[in-house]
Amino acid sequence: MKISSIISGKRVETISASASIQDLVNSLSSHHIGALVVSNDGRHIDGIVSERDVVRAMPGKLDQLIGMHVRDIMTVEVHTCTAESTTTELMKMMTEHRIRHVPVIDKDGLLISIVSIGDVVKNRLGEMESENQALRDYVTTG
Numbered sequence: 001m002k003i004s005s006i007i008s009g010k011r012v013e014t015i016s017a018s019a020s021i022q023d024l025v026n027s028l029s030s031h032h033i034g035a036l037v038v039s040n041d042g043r044h045i046d047g048i049v050s051e052r053d054v055v056r057a058m059p060g061k062l063d064q065l066i067g068m069h070v071r072d073i074m075t076v077e078v079h080t081c082t083a084e085s086t087t088t089e090l091m092k093m094m095t096e097h098r099i100r101h102v103p104v105i106d107k108d109g110l111l112i113s114i115v116s117i118g119d120v121v122k123n124r125l126g127e128m129e130s131e132n133q134a135l136r137d138y139v140t141t142g
Contacts, residue, residue: 003090004083006123007104007113014039014111017046017071021057024049024070034116035101038074043110045103047074052100080105083112087120087127094120 015027015036027036028051035050049070057065057073080103081090090102094117104113 001087001123001127002083003081003085003087003104003115006087006115006119007083010113010119012037012103012111012114014042015049015070016040017069017074019070021054021065021068021070021073025054028054035114037078037103037111037114038070039111045078045080045105045109045111047071047076048078048101048103049074050101078103080109081115082106087123090115090120091124 013027013031013033013036015024015038017038017040019027024036028034034052035048037045038047038049039045047070053073053075054065057068061068079093079097079099081093083104083106085104094100094102100117102115103111104115106112
């Protein structure tokens with residue numbers, strides 16, 4: 001199945017690299033999400049920052065965290081996919097790179113959405129349920 005079916009109507013939240021860690025935490029909490037794409041214009045990807053990045057920045061720096069910015073903890077090397085990518089390809093990428101959020105880009109490399117591991121799992125479970133139902137129908141009508 002294509003990623004386009006998962007992202008239909010899904011909005012992506014962004015944050016500026018110059019935003020404070022407090023702004024980051026507030027945004028993650030208010031949107032009930034685990035990651036934000038770092039972008040100054042909402043289209044070009046500068047990085048990605050997740051709740052994991054916040055936790056990893058804490059040891060030994062807890063007292064400094066209040067003065068830090070998103071740019072200090074964000075991941076700059078961002079793995080992306082397109083709407084034409086498949087869920088199988090995305091699951092493989094997420095597993096290999098141990099990532100939970102993948103921005104979706106268009107043919108020009110501009111941000112159009114984001115997919116989380118939860119989105120992929122939910123989609124895969126739906127596919128499996130449909131396959132199971134088709135098999136049950138086949139067995140009971142055959």
